[in-house]
Amino acid sequence: MPKHIERFKTKLFQNIFNHANGGIAIVSTEGKWIKINKSIVNFLGYEEDELYEMNFQDITHRDDLEIDLKYMHQLMRGEINNYQIEKRYFHKKGFVVWALLSVSLFKDEQGKPKYFIAQITDISDQKSASYQMEGLMSVVKEQNEKLKDFAHIATHDIRTHVGNLSSIIEFLEEDLEETLTANENFTMLKDSLRNLTETIEHLNLIRINKSRNVNRLRTLSLYQYVENSIYNVSALLKKENGQIINKIDKNLQIKGIEAYLDSIILNFLTNALKYKSEKRLPVIELTNVIDDDSVVLKIKDNGLGIDLNSNSEKLFTLNGTFHEHQDSRGIGLYITKNHIESMGGKIEVESKVGEGTCFSIYFLKAQDVSLKEDNKKVVV
Template sequence: GNIFSLLAEGRMIKEMVAARRKLKESEKKFRALYELSPTSYILSDFETGEILDFNSSFEKTTGYTKEHLGKLKVQDILMTVSKTQLHRIKKEIESTSTFGPEEQEYIKKDGTQFPVLVSGSLVGNKKGRKLLWSTAQDISESKLTEAQLREEKQLLKTLIDNLPLNVFIKDLESRKILVNKAELDYVGLKESDVIGKNDFDFYDKKSAQVSREEDLEVINSRKPMLRKETMSVKKDGTATSFLSSKIPLVGSDNKVKGLIGISLDISDLKRKEDELHDLINVTSIQNKKLVNFAHIVSHNLRSHTANFSMLLDFLVSETDAEEKNRIIKMLMEASDNLLETLENLNEVVAISTNINLDKKPVCLFEKIQNVEKNLTAYLKNHNAVIINDVEEDLEVKAVPAYAESILMNFITNAIKYRNPMRKPVVRLTAEADGDYTVLSIKDNGLGIDLEEHGSKLFGMYKTFHENPDARGIGLYITKNQVEAMNGKITVDSEVGKGTTFKIYFNDKN
């Protein structure tokens, strides 16, 4: 029994020696890690804050050495921490035996400060003392990097906020994750009301759908969309023309994360472009009118001068006194005709060159009544009836003198070219049609063969009936007056039944 007891004791001693050896080896390894670690380790008294030990990293970081042990406290290396923060940390340790990680400011031996990320753990009692192991990682470089990134981000934001362009970044679902000031000003909202929203939240369904399809094309194809003219219509109906570019946003893993959008508001440019096109069109039309007018003047004056020349030749060679008087009478009539032609041409020139027309609200019903009163004898003489079905309070924007002239021309024409088989009736009605008020003047006269005469209906000195009073100038002047007010005329006619003229008064422009 003694032998077995001795053997057991020997085995136990051997195991204890082996365990101590392993413990020493572990302690050596821990000490090596402890000393070589780039993180500062601090052992302190939890109650008093006295620092009992620290590693070489702490020495290098703070400038304190082992000689300061026994005199150095945690409070000496900490920047002033509020009582609330200290109370919170103490409560956390007492509750969980750990605290952190959290940012604090340490003070070096030379008085300089630096930021650290601190965490700690309560490791138990030693001779009646609560010990606290703390780790402190110097985060000066990361804080400096963060500050630089913040500064660069602010510089970038300042740059894009001051660009005269709408700049935005969208994710794969077309939600906006970054917008600049111009984009916010355009949608009229704060950044917090825009981030995370897509185009369907700001624009009408059609505009938003077009934008989404463009986004998907850029994202899926990984190809940019550059300088494309687009139209955005807000939910309030406001339309804006943009010159837009969308570029795929590719991450470091070479996957598309979304897109970058850049838009330039070209609405003013488009308006100026449209105005230029309108001006070119007007100039072209005016040039055509000028050429046509020159041909008409040349033809008419040549006809009058030829007539004068012939009559004067007859007068010079004529010996009979009675015949001379007849030729003189013909010369006087030719002179009157020339004056009438010149007056007509002057009126056409006045209409074509007057660019400062003063359009005013004109009560159409009252204007028709005035024309009817001025034509009382003429209407009575031809047993004509005027039916004024225009609303009494209806107003159109027109040059008052032009409005009266237009009504006078169409009403007198309706009676002049009446059907001899029936009493002339002229009916006037009006209705709204978009930006126009449309006046319809319908008669039951002879009618016009539009297939034959439609293309030259409003030409100067064009007549279509064997009427001795026809001069072929009224419709030409009327059309010029209507077009000078940015209006237009249409006609519908059937031979033997009558004609309807529609005059479009432009109420907007």
């Protein structure tokens, strides 16, 4: 091949590599970055030289590392030709970013593995939208369950009263048959009552007997879920030079739904860091107390605090925001409150502007799964 054509192809490859919209990387079989393009630098937030001193394991979320390494080893052994997974990286600024990772293996002429070729596409926005949609859908589902409760009341309690009215009308007809037969108002009353009865029967047809969330709760270690959430914000915590103190009883167990409990704790920790005070380093303390049939998780921070006099009405409402922050959407606390209530709990808050906030989240104690849900009170 003529040298000028070879130089042209080399230059073309470099341009494609360096200016590709998505991330492209050459990674050694030990996991070290050999060559990366600008998109990866922008995606992860590190300088190029910093990344070359690291391997991808250093910034991969631990929950995604095992599956990534598993596929890499399968590539090395020739069991697969390539693989594609969704995985999380820790950005230099501390937060988690999501990527769609596609990997193939380059081998030399003797078939010996030389390096991996990785394509990394940022899907953080899609993931964030997906999580918000899932959260909102869970809220919609819960509201739908409440409508079913109303249908149950309508088809049971109200039907009893309608039955009594029907009996009274029958008695009146027996006693005053001649007088009422020609009475137009009485005829309208009978027709209205018949229509009401039909409406209630229609409600009864669409009502579905639900299995209450309390029957889906599992025994969970509150301490371990707190520890997992602390890990998930560890890089962000390091960036803010903050401290999280976990004083939860290691033997304490509650009844909950795994995904909900993860979301609840993580939301309060990230909010505490998001709304930190600029006058001091953030400190978050998690403790627990026992209150009758409940375990109360207390999450206390030393952040900006909330003016409850002005904001108590919108604290847990959809789109309710009370701090000027670019990431405030007013969705997190709304979804979190619904998650807590769906597990038979409640949430209370104490706060002082300029000093900090303490949220008290009530969970069911593990040994009290026989909770009479119809008698529980939810207080905000």
